[in-house]
Amino acid sequence: MVKHFRVHKSLRTRLEEAGAPVSAVLRRAGLPQDLFEQTRILLSTEELFALWRAIGEVSKDPAIGLRLATETRTERFPPMGIAALSTENFGAAIQHMARYKKLSAPEEILHEVDNGEWSIRFRWLLAVDVEPQVLIEHCFAWVLTIARHGSGTRLSPMRVELVQPRAHVKALERYFGCEVICGARHNAMVFRASDAASPFVTRNAELLDMLAPQFEEQLKQHAKEEEDSFLELVRGAIQQRLTGRRPTMGDIARDLHMSSRTFQRKLQNAGSGFQRILDEARHQMARYYLKNSVLELNEAAYLLGYEDANSFARAFRGWEGVPPGHWREAHRATAIT
The missing domain is CATH 1.10.10.60 (Homeodomain-like)
Structure with a gap:
C-alpha cells in the first residue's frame, strides 16, 4: 500500500487565490515553510489531515473546501482529473478515479448502486483521527467539479450525507444543489443511478488511449x-x-x-x-x-x-x-x- 499522499503544487496557488495565507496554514499545520518548494510533496495521513484542518482554521471562508475544489479550466486539472474528463460518462470517470486513486494515496473511492441510488464515499485507509470536515467537503466538491465540467451541465446529487454537524449547511446546499443531511452514518454523495450514464462533452478517446498505458x-x-x-x-x-x-x-x-x-x-x-x-x-x-x-x-x-x-x-x-x-x-x- 502507498503510505503517502502526493500533494499537487497547484494547491498553493489555489490557497493564495482564496485569500488563505500559505505561510500561516503551514505554520498552523506544523509543516515546513518550504513544503511547496519541494520537487515531490509527500505527506502522511496525519500530515494531510493537519494541513486540511489548518486550511479550515486559518481561512475566514467556512466553505473554503468547496472553493479549492472548483475549477473550470481544463488545463489546471491534474493528470488524473484530465484522464477522468476524457472518459465517456460520469460513471466511467468515477470508475477510473477509483481504480487509479491507489497510485497516489492510501485512500479509496467507494461507489455502489442500490435501489436506484448511486452513492460515492471516500475512505482514508491509514486514518487514526476523524477526517477534517473541510477535506470531506473538498473531495465531494471535486467529484461534482468533474461531473459538471465533464457533462457541461449543472448536474447535482440527490443529497449529501454528513456525519458531523455543519454551521454552513445553507452554503453547502447552494453549492451542491441539493439537501444536505447532518448526523448520517457515513459521509456520502448520493446521485440517481441514472446519473452515471451522463455523457461527457469533454470525452477524448485519443487522449485517454495515450494516458491509459502510463496509468x-x-x-x-x-x-x-x-x-x-x-x-x-x-x-x-x-x-x-x-x-x-x-x-x-x-x-x-x-x-x-x-x-x-x-x-x-x-x-x-x-x-x-x-x-x-x-x-x-x-x-x-x-x-x-x-x-x-x-x-x-x-x-x-x-x-x-x-x-x-x-x-x-x-x-x-x-x-x-x-x-x-x-x-x-x-x-x-x-x-x-
Whole structure:
C-alpha cells in the first residue's frame, strides 16, 4: 500500500487565490515553510489531515473546501482529473478515479448502486483521527467539479450525507444543489443511478488511449511493490518465529491477523509460496548466524527450526553450494583480509 499522499503544487496557488495565507496554514499545520518548494510533496495521513484542518482554521471562508475544489479550466486539472474528463460518462470517470486513486494515496473511492441510488464515499485507509470536515467537503466538491465540467451541465446529487454537524449547511446546499443531511452514518454523495450514464462533452478517446498505458504501468508497479512489501512482511514474521522450531503457515497467518486461506491466496498472488519464503528466511538467518556469531552448527540448526545439523547442512549446501562450515571459514577469512 502507498503510505503517502502526493500533494499537487497547484494547491498553493489555489490557497493564495482564496485569500488563505500559505505561510500561516503551514505554520498552523506544523509543516515546513518550504513544503511547496519541494520537487515531490509527500505527506502522511496525519500530515494531510493537519494541513486540511489548518486550511479550515486559518481561512475566514467556512466553505473554503468547496472553493479549492472548483475549477473550470481544463488545463489546471491534474493528470488524473484530465484522464477522468476524457472518459465517456460520469460513471466511467468515477470508475477510473477509483481504480487509479491507489497510485497516489492510501485512500479509496467507494461507489455502489442500490435501489436506484448511486452513492460515492471516500475512505482514508491509514486514518487514526476523524477526517477534517473541510477535506470531506473538498473531495465531494471535486467529484461534482468533474461531473459538471465533464457533462457541461449543472448536474447535482440527490443529497449529501454528513456525519458531523455543519454551521454552513445553507452554503453547502447552494453549492451542491441539493439537501444536505447532518448526523448520517457515513459521509456520502448520493446521485440517481441514472446519473452515471451522463455523457461527457469533454470525452477524448485519443487522449485517454495515450494516458491509459502510463496509468496501467504505474498500477502494475504499485501492485508489484505491494507484493514485495507483503513478502518482506511474511519473511520478517517467519524470522521472528525461528526460535527452535519450524513455524507453520497457520502460525504466520495468525501473526499477520488473517485467515490461512487469505494468507495462502496473497502468497499465490505475489507469485510465491510458504515453503519458498520459509527457505528464504532460513537462508538469510543462516548466513547471519554463520558470519556474525560463534554458534556451533548444531546450535544454528536448532535456531533455524531444523531437526538436526545434517538437515541444516543439506539445506545450506543447496543454497550456497558448499557446506556451512566451509562457507563460515571462507567468509571469516574474507572479513579478516
